Amino acid sequence: MKMTREQLHDLVWSMPMTKIARQSGVRDQHIARACDGAEVSRPRAGYWRKVENGKSVTRMALTNDRYAASDVVTINASGWTIS
Template structure:
């Protein structure tokens, strides 16, 4: 799985990580670690239940303090890297 930080940010805010993991063939923990390490904000626990029940939710913006939005993240079975 290879994408920019911006694409990863959009992806994790569009569907639950378990679903992303199932579709991409990597573990959800690897996606979560990549997000945390590359400073990509991800939804907190309960976010998807709120969405499902029509409650108000806030999507966090992508911070570009340490990494650029265009930096490429690679996530595979061994973990993740950023370039």
């Protein structure tokens, strides 16, 4: 799985990580670690439940303090890297 930080941010805010993991063939823990390491904000516990129940939710913005939005994040079975 290879994408820019911006694409990863959009992806993790569009569906639960367990679903992303199933579709991409990597573990959801690897995706979570890549998000944390690459400073990509991700939904916290309870976010998707609120979405399901029609509650108001806030999507956090992608910050570009340390990495650029165009930096590429690679996630595979052995972990993740950013370039």
